Amino acid sequence: MQIQGLVDGAVAEVGRVLLGKESQIRLALCCLFARGHLLIEDLPGMGKTTLSHALADVLGLSYKRVQFTSDLLPADILGVSIYNRNDASFTFHPGPIFTQLLLADEINRTTPRTQSALLEAMAEGQVTVEGETRALPEPFFVIATQNPIHQSGTYPLPESQLDRFLMRLELGYPHPKAEREMFQRQALAGGDSQRLEQRISTAQLTQIREAVAGVHTADSLLDYLQRLVAYTREAPEFAVGLSPRGALALLDCARTWAVMHNRGHVVPEDLQLVLPAVVAHRLVPSGDFSGDGMALVMQMLRKVDVIRP
Amino acid sequence: MKANEQIPRNALVWILLGMAALLAPHITRLPLWVVAVYGVCALWRLQIYRGVWPFPKRLVKLGLIVLAGTGIWLSYGSLLGLEPTVALLLTAYAMKLLELARRQDAYVLLFLGYFICITEFLFTQDLLIVLYSLLTVWLVTAALVALHQGARAHIRLAPLRQSGVMLAQAFPLMLVLFFLFPRIGPLWTVPVKTHAARTGVSDNMSPGSISNLSKSDAVAFRVSFEGDIPPKAELYWRGLVMSRLQAGVWSSFNYYEVPAAERRAAPVATEGEPLRYSVLMMPTQQNWLYSLRYAESAQAGVMQAPDYRLFRPVEVEEQYRYTVRSWPDAPLAPSLSDWRRLAELRLPADDNPRTRALAQQLREGAGSDAAFVEAVLERFRQQPYIYTLQPPLLGEHPTDQFLFDTRRGFCEHYAAAFVTLMRAGGVPARVVAGYQGGEVNPVNRTVIVHQFDAHAWAEVWLDGEGWRRVDPTAAVSPSRIEQGLEQALAGEGSFLADSPLSPLRYRGIDWINSLRLRYDALTYRWQSWVVGFNSENQLQILQRYLGELTAQKFVLILLGSGLLVLGPLGIWLMRARRGPAMDAVTREYLAFCARLARLGLQRGPGEAPGDFARRAAAAQPANAEVVATVTRLFEQAQYAPAGTMQREAAQRIRQSRRRLRPR
Numbered sequence: 001m002q003i004q005g006l007v008d009g010a011v012a013e014v015g016r017v018l019l020g021k022e023s024q025i026r027l028a029l030c031c032l033f034a035r036g037h038l039l040i041e042d043l044p045g046m047g048k049t050t051l052s053h054a055l056a057d058v059l060g061l062s063y064k065r066v067q068f069t070s071d072l073l074p075a076d077i078l079g080v081s082i083y084n085r086n087d088a089s090f091t092f093h094p095g096p097i098f099t100q101l102l103l104a105d106e107i108n109r110t111t112p113r114t115q116s117a118l119l120e121a122m123a124e125g126q127v128t129v130e131g132e133t134r135a136l137p138e139p140f141f142v143i144a145t146q147n148p149i150h151q152s153g154t155y156p157l158p159e160s161q162l163d164r165f166l167m168r169l170e171l172g173y174p175h176p177k178a179e180r181e182m183f184q185r186q187a188l189a190g191g192d193s194q195r196l197e198q199r200i201s202t203a204q205l206t207q208i209r210e211a212v213a214g215v216h217t218a219d220s221l222l223d224y225l226q227r228l229v230a231y232t233r234e235a236p237e238f239a240v241g242l243s244p245r246g247a248l249a250l251l252d253c254a255r256t257w258a259v260m261h262n263r264g265h266v267v268p269e270d271l272q273l274v275l276p277a278v279v280a281h282r283l284v285p286s287g288d289f290s291g292d293g294m295a296l297v298m299q300m301l302r303k304v305d306v307i308r309p
Numbered sequence: 310m311k312a313n314e315q316i317p318r319n320a321l322v323w324i325l326l327g328m329a330a331l332l333a334p335h336i337t338r339l340p341l342w343v344v345a346v347y348g349v350c351a352l353w354r355l356q357i358y359r360g361v362w363p364f365p366k367r368l369v370k371l372g373l374i375v376l377a378g379t380g381i382w383l384s385y386g387s388l389l390g391l392e393p394t395v396a397l398l399l400t401a402y403a404m405k406l407l408e409l410a411r412r413q414d415a416y417v418l419l420f421l422g423y424f425i426c427i428t429e430f431l432f433t434q435d436l437l438i439v440l441y442s443l444l445t446v447w448l449v450t451a452a453l454v455a456l457h458q459g460a461r462a463h464i465r466l467a468p469l470r471q472s473g474v475m476l477a478q479a480f481p482l483m484l485v486l487f488f489l490f491p492r493i494g495p496l497w498t499v500p501v502k503t504h505a506a507r508t509g510v511s512d513n514m515s516p517g518s519i520s521n522l523s524k525s526d527a528v529a530f531r532v533s534f535e536g537d538i539p540p541k542a543e544l545y546w547r548g549l550v551m552s553r554l555q556a557g558v559w560s561s562f563n564y565y566e567v568p569a570a571e572r573r574a575a576p577v578a579t580e581g582e583p584l585r586y587s588v589l590m591m592p593t594q595q596n597w598l599y600s601l602r603y604a605e606s607a608q609a610g611v612m613q614a615p616d617y618r619l620f621r622p623v624e625v626e627e628q629y630r631y632t633v634r635s636w637p638d639a640p641l642a643p644s645l646s647d648w649r650r651l652a653e654l655r656l657p658a659d660d661n662p663r664t665r666a667l668a669q670q671l672r673e674g675a676g677s678d679a680a681f682v683e684a685v686l687e688r689f690r691q692q693p694y695i696y697t698l699q700p701p702l703l704g705e706h707p708t709d710q711f712l713f714d715t716r717r718g719f720c721e722h723y724a725a726a727f728v729t730l731m732r733a734g735g736v737p738a739r740v741v742a743g744y745q746g747g748e749v750n751p752v753n754r755t756v757i758v759h760q761f762d763a764h765a766w767a768e769v770w771l772d773g774e775g776w777r778r779v780d781p782t783a784a785v786s787p788s789r790i791e792q793g794l795e796q797a798l799a800g801e802g803s804f805l806a807d808s809p810l811s812p813l814r815y816r817g818i819d820w821i822n823s824l825r826l827r828y829d830a831l832t833y834r835w836q837s838w839v840v841g842f843n844s845e846n847q848l849q850i851l852q853r854y855l856g857e858l859t860a861q862k863f864v865l866i867l868l869g870s871g872l873l874v875l876g877p878l879g880i881w882l883m884r885a886r887r888g889p890a891m892d893a894v895t896r897e898y899l900a901f902c903a904r905l906a907r908l909g910l911q912r913g914p915g916e917a918p919g920d921f922a923r924r925a926a927a928a929q930p931a932n933a934e935v936v937a938t939v940t941r942l943f944e945q946a947q948y949a950p951a952g953t954m955q956r957e958a959a960q961r962i963r964q965s966r967r968r969l970r971p972r
């Protein structure tokens with residue numbers, strides 16, 4: 001009850017600035033609770049930055065934003081040592097990555113070299129600059145946004161790097177009602193960005209994490225998970241099946257999802273709800289299949305029997 | 310060569326092992342060089358595998374074929390007939406190793422192996438050989454399995470296990486086919502008849518013919534009595550009656566040599582309870598049967614000759630069982646026809662003058678024919694006659710020489726000399742050849758008659774009594790009749806001298822003997838139930854249980870029992886494929902879903918229970934509560950921690966199912 005209340009409060013708080021996107025907000029929170037990094041993919045101006053900013057506020061995390069451009073260098077993110085004439089020594093000037101929540105805006109606009117510098121830090125939780133290893137703050141989240149790759153001037157992330165993101169979300173156009181409300185609010189407040197309240201403390205974040213560890217997953221649920229995974233490996237529509245890391249990510253998200261809804265056990269719906277966000281960016285359709293990753297996910301959901309093979 | 314056509318090393322080893330096993334039972338029948346061909350070909354093939362030697366060129370192979378053919382022809386004097394053909398097949402089989410390059414060659418080799426396994430049965434159908442054949446089938450199947458297990462660097466036993474499992478699975482089907490598959494006559498004839506050796510007593514008797522037989526420890530026939538077994542000294546198994554002496558050889562009349570009026574046996578007055586027994590005869594390639602005197606058989610195909618012996622119009626080519634009734638004391642032919650009297654008195658002219666003189670002298674001295682018989686026997690008893698398996702050769706006037714000079718002989722000498730004496734003295738007499746005695750197997754109470762029990766004795770015709778059996782050997786060596794050949798020859802040590810390994814020589818050692826008798830009892834069962842299971846028996850058994858048999862019924866039974874054997878296997882395999890059995894909760898929930906589907910709400914395969922419940926509640930508000938309860942129960946039992954309420958949940962779901970209402 002307590003966790004669900006917390007989560008609902010946080011979702012409502014974020015919802016104040018991002019109207020009508022409750023399920024995406026919930027999934028984004030789930031991703032952060034599961035200590036994963038989030039990739040938001042959508043067209044410019046859909047609220048990607050708003051969402052990440054709001055999440056940082058609600059979780060009370062220190063927040064920095066890096067706008068990725070094609071001439072951005074790794075040092076611009078990680079930091080650099082500069083010679084200090086007074087001390088006659090090098091002083092390290094930490095880059096924007098030394099924060100709890102980093103918004104990597106338009107990550108696919110920068111070169112693969114810079115991308116990989118960021119992704120390495122995401123995977124390791126630490127940064128090595130000039131031979132010295134520095135730990136990143138705890139918790140450390142990256143929310144990256146990217147434009148759909150068919151837009152010009154982008155360096156699409158390869159599959160191996162997409163895999164580093166626990167979830168990928170698409171925001172999509174707002175509901176007409178929500179959009180109307182947005183217009184009205186804009187007219188009223190004159191476009192001031194409002195500061196949001198912190199709803200979940202770092203200690204509570206740890207609590208949620210602990211609750212996830214205690215969630216029960218029944219054999220029948222694991223059977224379903226295995227059937228899902230096996231389907232991606234066997235059905236001809238898939239060029240590549242889901243990796244064990246992908247399967248583990250799926251399970252972890254489903255457990256977190258169950259905790260967020262105050263359940264001590266995972267039900268198939270938990271898996272199904274997180275499934276598109278967790279696996280769609282990891283699946284590659286085979287040449288014969290006309291749809292994209294999301295279409296594959298829908299097929300999985302439709303074809304794989306929940307209860308028995 | 311493509312990788313998938315190669316013969317893996319493991320398979321090659323199993324192929325060689327299988328071939329060795331196929332060859333082994335034939336070794337005693339084959340010339341030694343055929344075995345050598347196997348060794349050379351196996352070595353050659355191994356060297357090919359190691360890349361040391363090449364495959365033989367076409368010309369070399371042609372040369373080898375010609376050599377093998379010539380070799381067989383030189384060894385057997387012919388390329389036709391059973392043994393040369395089998396030898397040719399086995400040689401060709403060995404040389405096929407030199408053409409074993411691809412997987413398809415290995416298939417040919419191994420499938421031919423199954424055929425070669427069967428050739429063994431052309432020679433013997435012994436129980437041990439059958440067991441051994443199962444072993445070779447196992448090995449050949451293992452090679453076939455190994456061929457499909459890909460290239461392996463080391464030799465593995467796994468194919469043996471797998472083929473063992475396969476054979477075990479095939480076993481029930483084998484039994485069904487054995488009992489039910491129609492015994493169809495052969496489409497072609499294997500030339501067994503002409504070349505297989507005739508065994509047992511032959512239709513003529515010259516000195517040495519029976520003593521030769523006595524060197525064999527093979528079983529001639531086995532008899533099982535319905536009642537008590539008569540004493541050993543009474544077991545005179547009559548096979549042939551020989552009434553004609555020509556050029557020193559005794560022989561029997563064939564059917565057309567007897568005048569038409571004499572071709573039926575004169576009726577015999579029988580009284581009292583007969584001995585009832587059945588004889589299981591090993592194949593002899595001859596057509597006479599063995600029985601105690603005076604025998605009748607009600608069995609179709611068993612006939613009686615005018616000299617009161619039984620025979621079959623066709624030769625006994627496979628083992629044959631017949632049932633007999635015997636009245637040992639019934640008088641045979643109290644009156645003798647003129648033709649018969651003349652025939653039984655005839656002796657070649659100017660032969661054995663000393664014997665004739667002796668006969669006349671003894672007949673005159675004796676008052677009657679019976680006394681004359683007694684006098685002759687007395688002479689055998691008194692004078693130093695010796696019973697031996699190693700008699701000296703006899704020249705002109707053999708009977709004279711035997712009676713007066715050498716005085717050493719086997720039963721055929723005594724029987725022939727006795728009958729000659731009788732005929733010379735004017736008493737009708739004839740030689741009877743067959744077996745005497747036998748070994749009683751206490752395990753199953755059968756009498757086992759071996760070839761070394763072969764014997765010849767005499768019958769004399771006395772006025773008022775008919776034919777009487779007289780055994781001159783009994784006068785010379787009573788132990789032959791009472792205890793058997795081994796005791797009779799104890800001093801000489803010539804019993805089975807040529808077969809040092811025969812278990813019969815070790816009858817003195819208790820455990821060997823008991824093992825031998827047990828095995829013989831098993832063989833008897835095997836011979837009568839398995840080898841002797843012919844179309845006649847099959848029909849009898851089926852008719853006993855199923856009444857009149859039509860072709861339709863037969864096919865139905867065959868298919869039905871095949872289904873009975875394969876059905877459970879198929880069901881088991883299908884269950885195994887379907888995965889573990891469903892638990893009760895899932896079963897009940899699925900039944901619940903099925904009920905909802907009939908009410909118009911179909912759960913999609915990927916639809917989770919909770920989602921389905923929400924959809925159902927929206928579509929059918931009347932059932933919303935029931936659906937919610939069931940879904941809650943199912944989710945708790947299925948996904949919540951350690952459900953102790955499994956059974957209860959299943960029960961409650963079943964109850965709720967009945968509360969569903971139609972729209």
